[in-house]
Amino acid sequence: MTTPSASIPSRTSEAEPTDDASSISLSRDADFEKRIRILEERIRDLREENARLRRQWDETTQAISWRIINMLSRPARRLAPLGSRRRRVLRSACNLAARARRALTPIVRVPRHALTISRGAAWTIRRLAERPRPFVADDRPVFLFVSHVGGGGVSRHIQDMADRLRLEGVRVVVARPNPQGRLVFEELEQAGAIAWRVEVRPCRPIIKAYLDAIQPVFVHVHHRLGVPETLFKALDARGLPTDWTLHDYHALCPRVHLHDDRGEYCGQPDPEGCRTCLKSRGDYHGRRVNPDVVAHRHAWRACLQAARRIYVPSEDMKRRLQREFPDLDMTVHPHLEPSLPRSHxxxxxRDGEPVRVAVLGVITLVKGLNRLLEAAHDAWTRALPLTFVVIGTADRSEELLATGHVEITGRYRESEIETxxxxAKCHLAWLPSTLPETYMYTLSIAQAAGFRPVVYDLGAQAERVGTAGRRVPLETSAATLNDCLLQWAALDAQLGPLEPPRFADYPSLLRDYYELSPANLKASRSEIFPVTRRRIHGVASAPVLLRKTDARLHQRHR
Known part of the structure; x- marks a missing residue:
């Protein structure tokens, strides 16, 4: 009896070290995993810091390279004038250097910043080698379009209008500021090409000289953000008929889009609420601005009262503007859209496959970025079979991609959208903007592609969708929205295809949009400008125009 009893404690004593060893090994594994997580976080931080330093290095070297190139461009133009043998030799050398670089690049590893400098230099040499086309006035009337420094829908609308006007015998010259504060004049050709381009200082004598050379008979202002007042004063002095198109709500607020810090609709408060907002948030770029919104709107009213006509692209925009400007008559002209993909x-x-939702455009704070983030996080939290495909770009892309429910295609050209x-093989299209849009080109793309777009119930997006899409209340939560998207995908599978949408079309822009005629334009041109055919080098009577690159527009080209 004693032997078994003695053997029991011995087994117990042998088992205890085994449990201690296993617990020690588990603690070591947990500590090891913790250290790995810390190392992974440090590696991630180092990668982000490396990417930031690389971007900073690229920007710095590019700025220095362009400064050097600008310093060398003036003597290069003097040493190799246009049409000279030296210019031909320089062009041949440029082509030879480009071929040599392409051949040697796979062999020789060139630092990235050196490649940036060489590409900038090659581009500048090519520009110097090209023979610029001068502006030559002819019998065709010239329309002057005034725009801001940005692109987006305004530039798209201007290009579409210029293409159509060119077919009707009208030349379009665009005047806009550039980021350096200079004023750019350029004539648009088909598909965004530029016939000629010149940058000038925004002082009144120079602007007057160029207007005398271009001889516009009509002015169409598309934006005044950043445009020097000297241009408007010079145009007023000429007494030219002027139309305005309002593309956003800059006339109501310096923040342009009527948004708060989260990119949500501000609700258009009273002037005191607007003052408080502008004091704390600044203008569209966050810069300090005069918070007196009443004075801002008064300045806009003074500009618009002198207009022949004021165009807006939607009824919703007209109603919002006329709350503050009831004395102004506005004409609703939806944007011209000549080329859109019409295939379904x-x-x-199909049952069992995840629902794919197309999100079109550049998704920034004012285009519904926060709503997209909330929807993606909800899909991740509840493990929903839902994927948002951003056809374009998005801010905070790393955070979106980390949810596992977002795909981003990247930047695209208009010709690539159909492909x-x-x-993407999407079942639905969702436009997450929570601001009152004024037109929305991305909505047109979704409609032309056969989707029933999902939009929030405000602005031009709700007005244009009508019964051919879905409108959700602005206060809809991300969870409710995701549930609706899953249900609508199943419902659309049972419905037939939509009828092809109809977009605004004007058989003749002069007659149907502007209500003008070529005969009237020619008559007004002959009254304002007796001489109908001259080269733009006639502006050389202003000596200040003979400086720097301004001479490109008016120099003699034989």
């Missing part, structure tokens, strides 16, 4: 690219959802939508 919305896929039918990208076809490859």
């Amino acid at each position: 690219m919305a896929r039918r959802w 990208l939508l076809d490859e």
Whole structure:
């Protein structure tokens, strides 16, 4: 009996060290995993810091390289004038250097900043080698379009209008500021090409000289953000008929889009609420601005009262503007959209497959970035079979991609949108902007592709969708929205395709949009400018125009 009893403690004593060893090994594993997580976080931070330093290095070297190139461009133009043998030799050398660089690049590893400098230098040499086309006035009337420094929908609308006006015998010259504070004059050609371009200082004598050379008979202002007042004063002095198109709400607020810090609709408060907002948030770029919104709107009213006509692209925009400007008459002219993909690219959802939702455009704070983040996080939290495909770009892309429910295609050209939508294989289209849009080109793309777009119930997006899409209340939560998207995908699979949408079309812009005629334009041109055919080098009577690159517009080209 004693032997078994003695053997029991011995087994117990042998088992205890085994439990201690296992607990020690588990603690070591946990500590090891913790250290690995810390190392992974440090590696991630180092990668982000490396990427930031690389971007900073690229920007710095590019700025220095352009400064050097600008310093060398003036003597290069003197040493190799246009049409000279030296210029031909320089062009041949440029082509030879480009071929040599392409051949040697796979062999020789060139630092990235050196490649940036060489590409900038090659581009400048090519520009110097090209023979610029001068502006030559002819019998065609010239329309002067005034725009801001940005692109987006305003530039798209201007290009579409210029293409159509050119077919009707009208030349379009655009005047806009550049980021350096100079005023740019350029004549648009087909598909965004530029016939000629010149940058000038925004002082009144120079602007007057160029207007005398261009001889515009009509002015169409598309934006005044950043445009020097000297241009408007010079145009007023000429007494030219002027139309305005309002593309956003800059006339109401310096913040342009009527948004708060989160990119949500501000609700258009009273002037005191606007003053408080502008004091704390600044203008559209966050810069300090005069918070007196009443004075801002008064200045806009003075500009618009002198207009022949004021165009807005939607009824919703007209109603919002006329709350503050009831004395102004506004004409609703939806934007011209001559080229859109008309093929049906919305896929039918099949039971068991995840729902794919197309999100079109550049998704920034004012285009619904926070709503997209909330929807993606909710899809991740609840493990929903839902994927948002951003056809374009998005801010905070790393955070979006980390949810595992977002795909981003990247930047695209207009000609690529149909291919990208076809490859995305989406069942729905959602436009997450929570601001009152004034027109929304991305909505047109979604409609033309056969989707029933999902939009929030405000602005031009709700007005244009009508019964051919879905409108959700602005206060809809991300969870409710995701549930609706899953249900709508199943519902659309049972419905037939939509009728092709109809977009605004004007058989003749002069007659149907402006209500003008070529005969009237020619008559007004002959009254304002007796001489109908002259080269733009006639502005050389102003000596200040003979400096720097300004001479490109008016120099003699034989």
